[in-house]
Amino acid sequence: MPVTDQNRRPLSLFMTTGQVSNYTGASVLQDSLPAAQWMLGDRGYDADWFRDPWKRKG
Template identity: 70%
Template sequence: MNTKLHAITDQNGPPLSFFMTAGQVRDYTGAAALLDSLPAAQWMLAERGYDADWFRDALKGAGPTFGG
C-alpha cells in the first residue's frame, strides 16, 4: 500500500493545504480536491501529473491571478 500527498505551499515551502490519496489514484484527483484552496499567485510550480487542459482552464477561470 502506498499513498500520495498533494500539497499547496507558499513561496518558501511551508504547507498551506494538503490532500492524501491512494498511490494508484491519478494526480488530477488531488488537483481537483485542492483547486478551491489555491491562494492568489502570479505563477505555479507543479509536476507534469497536473498538466491537464481542464486544470489549466480552471486556473484561467480563477481570474487575473492565474491569467484569466
C-alpha cells in the same frame, strides 16, 4: 499532494491511497488555492481541465 507557499510552508494537503492518481487531489484542492502569480508543477498538470480555472481566476 501538498500545496505550499513560496517558502515551502504547507498550505493544503490531500492524501490518497497508493494507487489513486494525483489528479484526484489536484481537482479537490484547486478551488481552495489562494491567488498566485505563478504555479510550479510537472508536465502531468499541463491539461486544459487544470489550467482553465486558473485562467478564470486571473
